[in-house]
Amino acid sequence: MLDRKTLEARVSQRFPSVVIGDESGDLALTVGRMHLVELAAWLRDEPELNFKFLNNLCGVDFLGREPRFEVVVHLTSIPNQMRIALHVGVPENDPTVPTLTRLFPTANYQERETYDMFGIIFTGHPGLERILMPEDWMGYPQRKDHPLGYEEVAFTHNEDWIYANKPFAKE
Amino acid sequence: MGLEEKAGDLGIVTTTLEGVVNWGRTNAMWPMLFGLACCAIEMMAAQASNYDMSRFGMELMRASPRQADLMIVAGRVSRKMAPVLRRLYDQMPEPKWVIAMGDCASCGGVYNNYAVVQGVDEVVPVDVYVAGCPPRPEALIDGILQLHQKVRGEKIDQRSADRSPIRVDETVAGHHRGALKPLG
Amino acid sequence: MLKGTMAYFKGLKTTAKYLFKKPVTIQYPDVKRPVRERFRGRHELKRFANGLERCIGCSLCAAACPADAIYVVPGQNDPAKPLSPGERHAAVYEINMLRCIFCGYCEDACPTNAIVLEHQYELSFYDRRSSIYTKDMLLVQPEDGYGEVPPVLEQTGRQLNPPAQIDL
Numbered sequence: 463m464l465d466r467k468t469l470e471a472r473v474s475q476r477f478p479s480v481v482i483g484d485e486s487g488d489l490a491l492t493v494g495r496m497h498l499v500e501l502a503a504w505l506r507d508e509p510e511l512n513f514k515f516l517n518n519l520c521g522v523d524f525l526g527r528e529p530r531f532e533v534v535v536h537l538t539s540i541p542n543q544m545r546i547a548l549h550v551g552v553p554e555n556d557p558t559v560p561t562l563t564r565l566f567p568t569a570n571y572q573e574r575e576t577y578d579m580f581g582i583i584f585t586g587h588p589g590l591e592r593i594l595m596p597e598d599w600m601g602y603p604q605r606k607d608h609p610l611g612y613e614e615v616a617f618t619h620n621e622d623w624i625y626a627n628k629p630f631a632k633e
Numbered sequence: 634m635g636l637e638e639k640a641g642d643l644g645i646v647t648t649t650l651e652g653v654v655n656w657g658r659t660n661a662m663w664p665m666l667f668g669l670a671c672c673a674i675e676m677m678a679a680q681a682s683n684y685d686m687s688r689f690g691m692e693l694m695r696a697s698p699r700q701a702d703l704m705i706v707a708g709r710v711s712r713k714m715a716p717v718l719r720r721l722y723d724q725m726p727e728p729k730w731v732i733a734m735g736d737c738a739s740c741g742g743v744y745n746n747y748a749v750v751q752g753v754d755e756v757v758p759v760d761v762y763v764a765g766c767p768p769r770p771e772a773l774i775d776g777i778l779q780l781h782q783k784v785r786g787e788k789i790d791q792r793s794a795d796r797s798p799i800r801v802d803e804t805v806a807g808h809h810r811g812a813l814k815p816l817g
Numbered sequence: 818m819l820k821g822t823m824a825y826f827k828g829l830k831t832t833a834k835y836l837f838k839k840p841v842t843i844q845y846p847d848v849k850r851p852v853r854e855r856f857r858g859r860h861e862l863k864r865f866a867n868g869l870e871r872c873i874g875c876s877l878c879a880a881a882c883p884a885d886a887i888y889v890v891p892g893q894n895d896p897a898k899p900l901s902p903g904e905r906h907a908a909v910y911e912i913n914m915l916r917c918i919f920c921g922y923c924e925d926a927c928p929t930n931a932i933v934l935e936h937q938y939e940l941s942f943y944d945r946r947s948s949i950y951t952k953d954m955l956l957v958q959p960e961d962g963y964g965e966v967p968p969v970l971e972q973t974g975r976q977l978n979p980p981a982q983i984d985l
Binding site: 531595610611613630 | 691714716719740741745746747748751752754755756757758
C-alpha cells in the first residue's frame with residue numbers, strides 16, 4: 463500500500479515543478495498545462511500508483527484572479543484507496559487545456575461539459591461541442607460574469623410591463 | 634378542424650351541436666405523457682386507483698402525440714427541451730389543450746435562471762395553470778375540471794381563432810381575484 | 818398443462834376477490850380527502866382576537882422566500898384607526914402563487930404568526946394574472962376567527978421561537 467508521504471516524495475522527485483497542496487485530506491497537485499497529460503499518464507501507468515479511475519473533471523471560475531479559470535481533475539487509485547486532485551490554472555486570454563480523453567475515455571463528456579459551461583477549450587478532444595445547453599446558445603453560463611437570465615417576478619404593480627414584453631407563444 | 638369549417642352559420646343547430654361536441658370533447662380528453670420532473674409523480678398518482686382520472690375519460694395516457702388531445706406539461710422545461718415540446722405540440726391534432734402543471738412549467742417557479750424556460754407559455758399556448766410544487770393529485774384534477782368547464786363554454790367555430798395565451802376571462806378572473814370583499 | 822391452468826385460475830382468484838370489495842377510489846370533486854394537519858397549501862393572513870391584522874409589514878417573509886414570490890410594501894399606521902398593532906402595517910401584500918413553492922419559510926420567518934399556510938390546494942388559473950393573490954384575498958375576515966399558534970407548532974409541542982411572538 464502506498465502512503466501519502468511516499469506519494470508526495472515520488473511526485474516531487476519525478477515532477478519538480480508541481481506544487482503539492484492539500485484538498486480536504488487528499489493530495490492536491492497544482493500543475494502547469496504543459497505537464498498535465500504527462501503527469502496524469504504517469505499517475506495512471508506507474509505500477510505502484512495505479513490512479514486508473516477518473517472521478518470527475520470540472521472547471522472553476524475565480525473571477526478577478528490570475529489565472530482566472532482552473533480545471534480540476536480528481537483521480538482515484540482503487541488498490542491504494544487514495545484520491546488525488548490535479549489543479550490546472552487556465553488564463554482568460556488563452557483558455558486551452560490539453561485533453562485527457564486519450565488516457566481516460568470518461569473525460570470525454572466531462573470535458574464537453576466544462577467547455578459548455580466555462581468555455582475552456584480542450585485541445586485534441588475528438589468532438590468538442592455543447593452538451594447541456596442548446597447548440598445556438600451564446601456565452602458560457604457558469605462564468606461568473608454571465609448574466610443570470612433572471613426574470614422579474616410578476617406582481618400587480620409590474621405585471622403589465624412584464625407580460626407586454628414577454629415572448630408568449632402564438633397558436 | 635373539419636367540423637368547424639363545415640358547420641358554418643346554422644344558428645340553433647350549431648348551438649345544440651356545440652353542446653354535444655363539447656360534451657364529447659370533455660368526456661374523452663386523452664392526455665399525452667409529458668412528465669419531465671417531480672410533478673410527473675403526482676400526475677401518475679392522479680392516474681392511479683386512489684384518484685383515478687379515468688372517471689373523467691382520461692385513462693389513456695398516450696405516448697404518441699397523434700392520439701392525444703391534452704398535453705399536461707408536468708415539470709420544469711429546460712431550454713433544450715423547449716423545441717421538443719413545441720414539436721410534440723405541433724404534432725397533436727386539433728382540438729388540443731395544454732395544462733401547465735406545477736410552478737416550474739407555469740412560470741419557472743423557483744428556477745429563475747438561464748437553464749429553465751420561464752413558463753411553457755413561451756413555447757406553447759397554455760389553457761390552465763395549476764399552482765403547487767408539486768400540486769396534489771386533487772389539484773391537478775381540479776385543473777382538469779376547470780379546463781372541462783372552459784371547453785364546455787367554447788364555440789366550435791371560433792376555436793383556434795381567438796386562442797391567445799394571455800386572455801383575461803372575466804368570469805374566472807372574478808372568481809379568483811376580488812371575490813372576497815375588501816375590508817372597509 | 819394442469820399446473821398452467823391452475824395458475825390461470827389463481828390469478829383470476831385475485832381478480833374475483835377485488836370484484837366484490839369496495840373500490841379505493843376517492844370520488845374527488847364530491848368527496849375530498851382530508852389533508853394532513855401539517856399540509857402547506859394556500860396562505861392566509863391572520864388577525865388578532867381584537868380584529869387587528871397580525872401582519873406588521875416587516876418584509877421578513879419576502880426576505881425568506883426562496884422564489885421571491887412575496888411582495889410587501891409597508892405603510893404607516895394611522896394612530897386613530899390602526900390596522901395592526903405597532904407603527905406599521907402592510908399597505909400592499911401580494912403573493913404570486915405560480916412562483917410560490919409552498920415551502921413554509923415565510924411561516925417560520927414571521928414574527929407575529931401572521932402568515933399561515935392553510936389547507937386549500939385547489940389553485941388553478943386560466944391566466945397568469947389571476948395567480949397573483951392580493952392582500953384582500955389573503956387576509957381572513959374578522960368574523961372568521963383569528964390565527965392561533967400554527968398547527969405545526971401546536972402538534973410538535975414546540976415553544977414559539979422567537980419568544981417575541983405576540984398575542985394580544
